[in-house]
Amino acid sequence: AAGVIQSPRHLIKEKRETATLKCYPIPRHDTVYWYQQGPGQDPQFLISFYEKMQSDKGSIPDRFSAQQFSDYHSELNMSSLELGDSALYFCASSSDRSSYEQYFGPGTRLTVT
Amino acid sequence: AQSVTQLGSHVSVSEGALVLLRCNYSSSVPPYLFWYVQYPNQGLQLLLKYTTGATLVKGINGFEAEFKKSETSFHLTKPSAHMSDAAEYFCAVSDSGVTGGGNKLTFGTGTQLKVEL
Numbered sequence: 001a002a003g004v005i006q007s008p009r010h011l012i013k014e015k016r017e018t019a020t021l022k023c024y025p026i027p028r029h030d031t032v033y034w035y036q037q038g039p040g041q042d043p044q045f046l047i048s049f050y051e052k053m054q055s056d057k058g059s060i061p062d063r064f065s066a067q068q069f070s071d072y073h074s075e076l077n078m079s080s081l082e083l084g085d086s087a088l089y090f091c092a093s094s095s096d097r098s099s100y101e102q103y104f105g106p107g108t109r110l111t112v113t
Numbered sequence: 114a115q116s117v118t119q120l121g122s123h124v125s126v127s128e129g130a131l132v133l134l135r136c137n138y139s140s141s142v143p144p145y146l147f148w149y150v151q152y153p154n155q156g157l158q159l160l161l162k163y164t165t166g167a168t169l170v171k172g173i174n175g176f177e178a179e180f181k182k183s184e185t186s187f188h189l190t191k192p193s194a195h196m197s198d199a200a201e202y203f204c205a206v207s208d209s210g211v212t213g214g215g216n217k218l219t220f221g222t223g224t225q226l227k228v229e230l
Contacts, residue, residue: 033217042203042220043157056215090156092218100145100164100207100216104157 002026004093004105012111013081021076021108025093031055032074033102034066037088049074081112115140115206119221127229132176132191134224136204139185146187147205147218148178157203163187174198199228 005024013019025032031050035043045058049068060066063081068074078085088109092102120135138144145164149157161172168180178189187204202225205218 035218042222043218045217045219048215048217050215056217058217092157094216101159101162102216102218103159104149106156109154 004091004103006089006091006105006108008108009106010109010111012113014113015081015083017081017112019078019081019110021078021089021091021110023074023076023091023093023105025072025074025091026095026103029093029095029103030072031094032068032072033092033094034060034074034076035090035092037090037107038084039087043090046076078110083112086110086112115144115208115219117146117204117206117219117221119202119204119224121224122222123225123227125227125229126194128196129193132189132194132198132226134189134202134204134226136178136187136189136221137185138187138204138206140206140208142208145207145216146178146180147207148172148176148187148189149203149205149220151201151203151223153200160189160202194226194228196228196230199226201225 007022033048034046037043046060048056052068066076088107090107092104094102116139118137147162148160161170163180171177176191201223204221207216
């Protein structure tokens with residue numbers, strides 16, 4: 001079965017640079033969630049999209065922005081990167097018909113040096 | 114606001130012994146509850162979920178959990194631990210009855226399970 005695809009899997013950036021993380025949901029899933037997991041921490045909700053519209057927002061810094069495109073893939077754009085942004089970024093998708101069940105991608109590990 | 118509390122950040126059991134990972138939740142509305150497992154450097158895999166109906170939920174890899182409203186608990190158990198069960202386990206909660214992308218998960222702080230020979 002198709003799973004959630006995230007790219008890149010690993011990314012190394014320097015402080016003050018920008019990064020773009022991509023998420024391709026499971027086919028026919030219309031909802032995407034982004035989570036950030038810092039070292040040794042639990043995942044924290046950042047933002048979600050349903051049918052290409054932002055539906056909920058969590059603890060996402062103003063330096064970050066995201067969107068969902070017409071093909072339902074989503075991109076998380078991160079600017080003015082800080083050392084504290086180093087984390088594992090997960091994307092999860094769900095079908096609104098069973099919106100409680102989220103399927104997670106393998107994550108993008110971002111390292112800011 | 115919803116929250117979950119996982120008691121014990123590290124749990125160690127012998128192979129073949131009972132696994133019990135504790136999770137208590139706080140929610141102002143009927144919750145949906147989940148257990149996820151994370152292996153090193155990997156994503157989150159859903160073990161099991163409780164939404165409505167039967168309070169004893171069976172999941173993958175022999176795990177099960179029981180929703181106890183009176184105790185606001187959703188503890189994860191497995192009768193006999195295997196070495197391959199060593200991983201980090203997260204309990205999570207979301208609101209029930211929400212659609213349109215509003216079902217964000219709130220995770221506990223995780224429990225690292227170690228299985229010893």
